[in-house]
Amino acid sequence: MFNIRNFVFGLCLLGPIISCSVFAVTFEQAMTYYGNKQYEQAYGAFEELAALGNERAQLNLGVMYARGEFVERDFVESAAWLKLSNDTLRNDSATKFLKIISAKLSEEDQSTANARHQELSVKYGREAVNQRLFPESAIDEVSEFAEAVPLKKRRPKFPRMELYVPGIVDIQYSIATDGTVRNITVLNATENVFARSSIEAIRHNLFKPATINGKPVPESGRRARFNYTLSGDKLNAKGLQTVVDPLREKAEQGGGLDKYLYAYTLSMLKSAVGVLDDSEGASLDPAADWFKKAAQDGNRLAKFELGLDLSYGKQCRADSKKSYFWLEQAADEGVMDAQVFLGSELLHGGRFEKDVDKGLEMLARAADGGYDDAILKLAWIMATHPDANVRNPQKALAYLNRFNNDDYIDELTVFETQAVVYALTGKNADAKKALKKAMKYRKKYELPDGISGDIAKAFDAGKPYLQDIL
Secondary structure: OEOHHHHHHHHHHHHHHOOOOOOOOOHHHHHHHHHOOOHHHHHHHHHHHHOOOOHHHHHHHHHHHHHOOOOOOOHHHHHHHHHHHHHHOOOHHHHHHHHHHHOOOOHHHHHHHHHHHHHHHHHHOHHHHHHHHOOOOOOOOOOOEEOOEEEEOOOOOOOOOOOOOOEEEEEEEEEOOOOEEEEEEEEEEOOHHHHHHHHHHHHOOEEEOOEEOOEEOOEEEEEEEEEEOOOOOOOOHHHHHHHHHHHHHHHHHOOHHHHHHHHHHHHHHHOEEOOOOHHHHHOOOOHHHHHHHHHHOOOHHHHHHHHHHHHHOOOOOOOHHHHHHHHHHHHHOOEHHHHHHHHHHHHHOOOOOOOHHHHHHHHHHHHHOOOHHHHHHHHHHHHHOOOOOOOOHHHHHHHHHHOOOOOOOOHHHHHHHHHHHHHHOOOHHHHHHHHHHHHHHHHHOOOOOHHHHHHHHHHHOOOOOOOOOO
């Protein structure tokens, strides 16, 4: 079990020794099975990836049918899979192999192979898979979802350092229904001093919250790259190429991990603060295309990215069925960010059919994995859920007591969660102390009273604070 912050930051520190194949079936893992002659596992992995439109997996299924590896030798089935792969892969060796297999077929078998190829195309061909699973363009289309809009932004200050060097910080965050920045995560930082400066800056930010059909909702998975440059340095076209070209080459030749890292870099460059001119940013490959390719190679983080984009309709047509497919895959493969997002959405039924039991189960999986975001979320839900059958003071306090992270960045959520849990469990003095800290935080970062103010009003009225959007 892991989350994105640990994965990306670990990659920056440890490079190629980090693997993405611990839980997910990736193309690399499938090839390892095949190379070790574990044909049953290899066949299952290739079959799973072929259903996602992975042409190389489709090719390998054709090879396994031709050689009779795990399955009975079947040249007709082999030719059908090879034809399907060749529709899009157009690999010279694959084309040559297809000719060899086709030469072994009678005219009747050729006809049967062609019919089988058509059946496979309807299910697993590029057009069919795109229509069933992947984002569609939504240019000029009005979406039910409107993303959060900045109302107040602060640029980070270059910190005092003994040696002035340029730096980069990648941050992921959420935006609450009151427009404040939450769940702040440092994905990557070249120096700790740059990370601290970026955190201080983003805590000041305030947004007009995201909405669905005009109703404020939380927005997860926002990202920003902060660049600390010397003398106003900017990346020009040549400088940009030196950054992305090696990653693109690795992505084209490598597996899902390389494709994901290239897509991640593209997405962060396009969100970069103070580095790219609009014309330079426009020259970059679309990150979504490479997240898609990474997902087809089985990369679980790419699956989460696709699920998130499809849920919100970010640069694509929102599609709850496609979104659920990718989020559930990522969640089942151990991506705790996916478990928290999907669990929260199932609880209030904003995007998917409401399923409180499954939503709580998803969040509990992430909490059991030690994910602080999930632990706090469950404490909050058990204290503020409007359904008395879900609200549970004892469980709320138990989850809050499990939270033990003095370095947790999102202090505002900690203070507010402490306030509502302590109030519900009769710890009134502790509740008031926590609320006071929340209000002090808001004053320090020049934020409106927001949710903290609503909690204070509920306290003054002698009522529990309840929230139907989680």
